Amino acid sequence: MKLKYIILALLxxxxxxxxxxxxxxxxxxxxxxxxxEGTMTTDAMAHSVSLKKTSNYFSNAAADIVSGAVVTLxxxxxxxxxAEDAVKKGIYLTPANYAGVVGRTYTLTIDNxxxxxxxxxxxxxxxxxxxxxxxxxxxxxxxxxxxxxxxxAVKAWVQDPPAEVNYxxxxxxxxxxxxxxSIQEWQITxxxxxxxxxxxxxxxxxxxxxxxxxxxxxxxxxxxxxxSVTKDYMEYIQQAQEEFWGRNPLFGxxxxxxxxxxxxxxPADSKTSPRGYFAAYSVxxxxxxxxxx
Numbered sequence: 001m002k003l004k005y006i007i008l009a010l011l012x013x014x015x016x017x018x019x020x021x022x023x024x025x026x027x028x029x030x031x032x033x034x035x036x037e038g039t040m041t042t043d044a045m046a047h048s049v050s051l052k053k054t055s056n057y058f059s060n061a062a063a064d065i066v067s068g069a070v071v072t073l074x075x076x077x078x079x080x081x082x083a084e085d086a087v088k089k090g091i092y093l094t095p096a097n098y099a100g101v102v103g104r105t106y107t108l109t110i111d112n113x114x115x116x117x118x119x120x121x122x123x124x125x126x127x128x129x130x131x132x133x134x135x136x137x138x139x140x141x142x143x144x145x146x147x148x149x150x151x152x153a154v155k156a157w158v159q160d161p162p163a164e165v166n167y168x169x170x171x172x173x174x175x176x177x178x179x180x181x182s183i184q185e186w187q188i189t190x191x192x193x194x195x196x197x198x199x200x201x202x203x204x205x206x207x208x209x210x211x212x213x214x215x216x217x218x219x220x221x222x223x224x225x226x227x228s229v230t231k232d233y234m235e236y237i238q239q240a241q242e243e244f245w246g247r248n249p250l251f252g253x254x255x256x257x258x259x260x261x262x263x264x265x266x267p268a269d270s271k272t273s274p275r276g277y278f279a280a281y282s283v284x285x286x287x288x289x290x291x292x293x
Contacts, residue, residue, distance in 0.1 A: 065090025
């Protein structure tokens with residue numbers, strides 16, 4: 001019996017004893033890949049497409065922009081060429097009064113770029129349809145206290161379309177400035193629990209006293225932006241947020257690259273993988289002046 005305990009003690013010592021060894025990791029640079037950020041909405045405005053390159057993980061420098069590209073946009077009927085911003089290189093703009101049309105699919109094409117600097121020009125494309133326009137009727141703002149924090153609920157009156165699944169992106173504005181100005185702050189949802197219903201005084205979003213730029217005072221102008229997006233774009237936003245905030249270690253899936261709808265079509269045998277997303281969607285706006293205390 002004593003021998004048994006001695007063996008167990010030796011095994012325990014082996015299992016719980018660790019050593020440390022210095023390792024030198026050879027983290028070689030990676031081949032740059034194209035990163036696209038672009039939107040096309042039903043608002044009449046100058047819509048923008050940003051082109052950049054990926055950089056090494058440990059790089060502290062800003063990502064390199066992609067200038068001199070030929071960027072075109074087609075709605076299936078007409079094609080326009082976007083103009084590169086004269087000051088902000090790497091930003092490509094539609095005409096100032098360009099507006100998307102519900103039901104049309106918009107295809108972005110990017111030519112005359114050599115992101116990986118191999119001497120071969122590349123071509124990239126991305127397509128996205130504009131979903132049904134969901135028209136906000138009105139909004140209101142109601143102050144409440146939740147978990148010892150002052151909150152302002154943005155209430156909305158809106159008809160969700162019947163007989164179809166809808167996906168929404170929601171953003172708040174205070175005095176015409178977006179307070180959800182980064183993707184990790186965007187709110188997304190689908191109509192699983194209210195499909196086809198007319199929502200009356202339904203809470204769509206919140207302002208929080210914990211964020212200085214969201215604190216409301218009497219007279220502030222509050223705007224709600226409701227975007228009807230595709231399921232794929234909603235899942236892109238969701239994945240980006242999960243990467244930023246971290247995954248649930250027990251219930252989260254395996255780590256993977258965030259989805260993208262950007263495809264490299266020339267050269268066809270390229271092994272690089274473009275990143276980012278080109279989104280097209282309809283937008284509805286409503287505003288009110290906060291009269292609370």
